[in-house]
Amino acid sequence: KAGVTQTPRYLIKTRGQQVTLSCSPISGHRSVSWYQQTPGQGLQFLFEYFSETQRNKGNFPGRFSGRQFSNSRSEMNVSTLELGDSALYLCASSLGIFNRQQNTEAFFGQGTRLTVV
């Protein structure tokens, strides 16, 4: 059974550009959640999608957005990139809504390393 696949693995962008990251969940999983990880802040929750609808959202500016397709694949978009957006972006796949359902387990992808210069 294939795991969670994130593409691309590495990305370098300049300030002001926008970027789109992709996440393919484990087959049968309907929920995808996104996280930003930096050395200073650790893991921070961005948002979670279940059945193509955003179910939860963290405390990030509107420049961070996402969507989920009918096949459960998800994309995350960051517009007007800032230097502080440099981070590892992780997505996690789960059967239920990971950030709401107590007994749901999430499986993380390897992440996309975004560097903004």
Next chain:
Amino acid sequence: KNQVEQSPQSLIILEGKNCTLQCNYTVSPFSNLRWYKQDTGRGPVSLTIMTFSENTKSNGRYTATLDADTKQSSLHITASQLSDSASYICVVRADRGSTLGRLYFGRGTQLTVWP
């Protein structure tokens, strides 16, 4: 304010030695607590999950303990191996109310095992 604090921030031990990582939380009401292992350049992988009624849970050489009264958890690694070098992240889930199911992440402990 709901928070999760991990200590130490980083730790270096010799191969074969034991170590203990700490996680203190103020999340309330408490639902469960997870420990994750994250290898460099990889996503986190779940090691254990503990609920209010569980005091100890083992996964191979990893043993997690939970004291829900003092809101403390520890992860004990026995007979460390080079492959244990990783970041260990504590994640606490809130129970009911407006924070139902919400997750709170610690910043992790970076463990390095030297030969």
